[in-house]
Amino acid sequence: MILQCYKCNNKILPGGSSFIIKITAISNFNGIIEPQKNIDIKTLLKEIEEEIRGLPEDLIEEEIYKEREFILCPRCKELFLANPFGKELDDLKPPESIPPP
Numbered sequence: 001m002i003l004q005c006y007k008c009n010n011k012i013l014p015g016g017s018s019f020i021i022k023i024t025a026i027s028n029f030n031g032i033i034e035p036q037k038n039i040d041i042k043t044l045l046k047e048i049e050e051e052i053r054g055l056p057e058d059l060i061e062e063e064i065y066k067e068r069e070f071i072l073c074p075r076c077k078e079l080f081l082a083n084p085f086g087k088e089l090d091d092l093k094p095p096e097s098i099p100p101p
């Protein structure tokens with residue numbers, strides 16, 4: 001199977017490098033899930049699974065937990081990570097003063 005970059009559609013040759021971008025959107029549960037130390041993401045996800053058990057499945061998928069995966073080529077990965085949400089970068093001001101060399 002030939003992979004393709006999700007963004008630029010470039011083919012990723014066999015053995016070529018590519019990256020999987022995983023996006024997980026988890027509801028904050030309005031504070032029910034508190035930040036916990038010494039808890040790894042797998043344990044956290046298991047806890048969430050237990051908490052949402054019993055809720056309608058479509059609601060769970062749409063409102064509480066959503067996971068997407070994208071394959072990106074190295075270049076698109078860099079671009080994505082530099083500005084994942086495509087924000088305007090006009091708040092990146094140059095430094096007020098540049099120190100003399």
Ligand SMILES: [Zn+2]
Nearest residue numbers: 005008073076
């Ligand atoms: Zn690409």
